[in-house]
Amino acid sequence: MSDGRELEPRIERLEMALLEIDTRLARLEHRPAAAHPAAAPAPSAASAPSAVPAPSEGNLLGLAGICTLILGGAFVLRAVTESRMIPPLGGVVFGLAYAAVWIWNADRLARAGRRRAALFHAVTAALIAFPLVWETSVRFHTIPPEVAGVIDGTLGLLFLWIAVRNRQQLLAWTGSVAAVLVGFGVGVSISVLVVLSVLGAATMIAAKEWEFASWPAALAANAMALVLAFTHGPGAAATLIVYCAIWIVPAAIGRGERDIVIIVQATAALLIGIGGATLLLLPAGMASLLWCGFGVLAAEVAHHTRLRIMGVQSVLWIGAALFASGLLLSIVGAFVSEGPSIELPAAALGNGIAALVACVRLPAWRPERLVLASIFLGMVFNGTLVVLGPRVTNTALLRTAVLAAAASLLAVLGRLIDSREASLLARAVLIIGGVKLLAEDLRLGRAAVLVVSFALYGAALLIVSRSGWSRPPAEGTGSGM
Secondary structure (H helix, E strand, O other): OHHHHHHHHHHHHHHHHHHHHHHHHHHHHOOOOOOOOOOOOOOOOOOOOOOOOOOOOOOHHHHHHHHHHHHHHHHHHHHHHHOOOOOHHHHHHHHHHHHHHHHHHHHHHHHOOOHHHHHHHHHHHHHHHHHHHHHHHHHOOOOOHHHHHHHHHHHHHHHHHHHHHHOOHHHHHHHHHHHHHHHHHHOOOHHHHHHHHHHHHHHHHHOOOOOOOOHHHHHHHHHHHHHHHHHOOOOHHHHHHHHHHHHHHHHHOOOOOOOHHHHHHHHHHHHHHHHHHHHHHOOHHHHHHHHHHHHHHHHHHHHHHOOHHHHHHHHHHHHHHHHHOOHHHHHHHHHHOOHHHOOOOHHHHHHHHHHHHHHHHOOOOOHHHHHHHHHHHHHHHHHHHHHHHHHOOOHHHHHHHHHHHHHHHHHHHHHHOOOHHHHHHHHHHHHHHHHHHHHHHHHHOOHHHHHHHHHHHHHHHHHHHHOOOOOOOOOOOOOOO
């Protein structure tokens, strides 16, 4: 009997401990705590649990019902506006205020720990606010597109603030994607480009751990900047510079030099913003020379910092100048035109020289050097034909001779200075020469000319095969962003 009396208090203490644990779990899960077994009445048939779930945050149907009622309230406001009981502008203000109430409620729910309910309310508020901005601007013309762009960006920033405040990434994605869709719906304009850039840059700065949350705004801003650069709208050059400056801010405040998202976006903003602005303000030849200067500067930075992205940026700047300077068209013309019609613009000459300087300054071995060396080689090939073309009657044979000589010289140079780029370029030139030999010389040349062409090409094959570059690339030279 004494053992039974001692056991009962222990069992009661164990029940109280279990009840306390259940109460703490209930607070975390936001459900009613279980009552003490001694105080709970015996279950009866009337109080038996029913098949209908109790309303809670986990009840998706209940949340969907609440959100449907919220949307119904928005349509009530629309009906009142369409009946002219309030003016159209007043309807817009009331609609945005109505959406703001539910955005505030989503923030309140998130701070209370009800993350699913907060997400439902936020998405519902987005379905009210963002389409309202688009419709009142595009369909009803109640507000101008510039104002619509500002409101659109402000809503996106509001969603970002709530997301960062409550550590809920889906809210940031909701506001960003919705703002991008409405921005494109409203149309490309200065205000939309600026606000989307601000939204994306703010996401990069405020939501540091959400690495890809800024991509929707970044991609949309880049596309709009390209459109603005090609459409030459009023104020386009200044807007492109502002767009570039906004995207440079996250990189400038020190988010880490190896953050790929920030590095890629800053590079794209530099190319599109500064490149587009200079192309709008300067003639194509002068713009190409300026871009070549940027490319050489980027190569110099890559030489001192070993940042791979700077080498890539050097290639992009000089590659863009390849089009603006006319060098690319000139190289193509050198393959298909006859002697006197081949030209080498002054900007194209500067383009080739800048490519050589940047190639020398970049750390070896890197594929970027191969691209830059190819641009320089194209300029040399073109210039040779410009000088010798008017003096030679058979232009096809001249092209074959120049290609064979170039391949031979590159192979020997690659052997002498241990240049992998020169060796690879020699083989690339051989391939181009072989295709040209079959496509042009065999089709147009006489037998006596073909003897010379095949002799030159065969000699180049032998020289390249005996002068191959054999040293493996140094370890670690191509690493690093």
